[in-house]
Amino acid sequence: MAAARQFLLYLQERAIAPEAATLAHEQGFLDCKLKSYCERHGHQANDVSAWRWGYTSGIHMVLRLVQGQWPPVSAPATRLEAFHGELCDAYAQWLLAVRGLAPTTIPNRRAEAKRFLESLGERGDRSSLSSITVADLDHYINCRALQVRRVTRQRLVICLRGFLRYLHAQATINRDLACTLVSSRRYAFEGIPPALRAEHIDAVLRATRKDRTPKGLRDYAILLLLSIYGLRAGEVTGLQLNDIDWRKDQLHIRHSKTGVESFLPLLAPVGEAIVKYLRKGRPATGTRAVFLRARAPFQPLRAGSSLYHLVEHRLQTAGIRLDRKHGPHAFRHARAVSLLDAGVPLKSIGDVLGHRSTEATAVYLKLATSELRAVGLEIPVEVSQ
Numbered sequence: 469m470a471a472a473r474q475f476l477l478y479l480q481e482r483a484i485a486p487e488a489a490t491l492a493h494e495q496g497f498l499d500c501k502l503k504s505y506c507e508r509h510g511h512q513a514n515d516v517s518a519w520r521w522g523y524t525s526g527i528h529m530v531l532r533l534v535q536g537q538w539p540p541v542s543a544p545a546t547r548l549e550a551f552h553g554e555l556c557d558a559y560a561q562w563l564l565a566v567r568g569l570a571p572t573t574i575p576n577r578r579a580e581a582k583r584f585l586e587s588l589g590e591r592g593d594r595s596s597l598s599s600i601t602v603a604d605l606d607h608y609i610n611c612r613a614l615q616v617r618r619v620t621r622q623r624l625v626i627c628l629r630g631f632l633r634y635l636h637a638q639a640t641i642n643r644d645l646a647c648t649l650v651s652s653r654r655y656a657f658e659g660i661p662p663a664l665r666a667e668h669i670d671a672v673l674r675a676t677r678k679d680r681t682p683k684g685l686r687d688y689a690i691l692l693l694l695s696i697y698g699l700r701a702g703e704v705t706g707l708q709l710n711d712i713d714w715r716k717d718q719l720h721i722r723h724s725k726t727g728v729e730s731f732l733p734l735l736a737p738v739g740e741a742i743v744k745y746l747r748k749g750r751p752a753t754g755t756r757a758v759f760l761r762a763r764a765p766f767q768p769l770r771a772g773s774s775l776y777h778l779v780e781h782r783l784q785t786a787g788i789r790l791d792r793k794h795g796p797h798a799f800r801h802a803r804a805v806s807l808l809d810a811g812v813p814l815k816s817i818g819d820v821l822g823h824r825s826t827e828a829t830a831v832y833l834k835l836a837t838s839e840l841r842a843v844g845l846e847i848p849v850e851v852s853q
Contacts, residue, residue, distance in 0.1 A: 686745050692738045751766040
C-alpha cells in the first residue's frame, strides 16, 4: 500500500490520472526511487530485481484495480510488430491444437518465439524470414545464454526448436533448422531436489498456526495442503469450492502438470483449517476459488508462482534459515520422502502425487538418504588415502 501511495503521489505531482498511467510512467517512478536510494545509501541496491519488486507489486495491484489489466497490451506500432504478433498467435494455437501442450506451457513458448523474431530486426519480416541461417540461431542463443542458467539454456533450445519446426511445417522456411540446434548437456538425475526436513515443516506449521489473522488462516490451510498431500502450487491455487465434498470428506484435485484427476480423503486437520479460513478469513466475494488475496482487490491467487513469496515469508517467520531457496515444491519433495521412509510402494506414491509413470516418481529416490546409506559400498583404503 505504501508503494501504491507513493506512485499515486508521483502521478498527481505530474497531473497524470491513474487511468492514463503507462509503462513509461512506472519506469520513470522507479528511476526516481532508485536515484533517491543511491543518494541516501551511497550505493545501488544489492539486488535491484528484489528492490523493484518491492514497488512494482503494489503499483501493479492498484493499476489493475483502476485500469482492469496491467501491464497493458499495447497495440503494434509498426507493420513488423503486427506480423510478429500474428505469427506468434498462430504458433500458440498450433501448440495447443496440434502438439497438445498444456495451456500453462504455451505462453513461455510464445514469448521465446517473439524474442527470437525481435532479435532478427528487419530480417524478421514476412518476406525475409525464410532466409534465416544457422548463424542467426547461434547469435541469438549466445546472447540469451549470458542471461540464464544452464538448465534454462536447455529449455531455451527446446522452445526454439519447436518454433523452427512450426515455421518449417507452415512452409515459412524451406529447411528444418531445428536439427541444427545443440543444447547444453544435462544428465538424468544429476541434481538433488530441494526438500524440507520434517522438523522444518513442523516448525513452520506451528509458527503459522499462531497467526490468527485472515492471512494467517489462509496460509496455514495452504501449507497443510502442500505438506500433507504434496500438491503442486498450481493445484492449490486452482482449488475451487466445489472441489471439496464435505459430505464424503473428499478433495477433488486436478493435477496441473499431467492432467490426471484424483480424489483424495479430506483429512480432519486440513478440513478444519479450510473451514476456519472460509468462516473467519476469506473475504465475501462471488468467486468460487478457495484461496484469495489477503488485500483488495480480493481476487483468486493468479498462479502457483504466487505461493513462493508466501512460503519464503513463513519459513523466515519460523526462524528457518536455509542455504538454498525453498519454494512450495519443497513440501512436495518432503512428502515423497516421508512416504518412502514409511515403506510406501513407489507406485502408490506416484498415485498420491499425480504422476503418470514410475520414472517421474523415481526422482525422489535420491532423497531417501537413510536407505541409500544402507546399500552404499565401502571405499577401499587405497582410494580414501
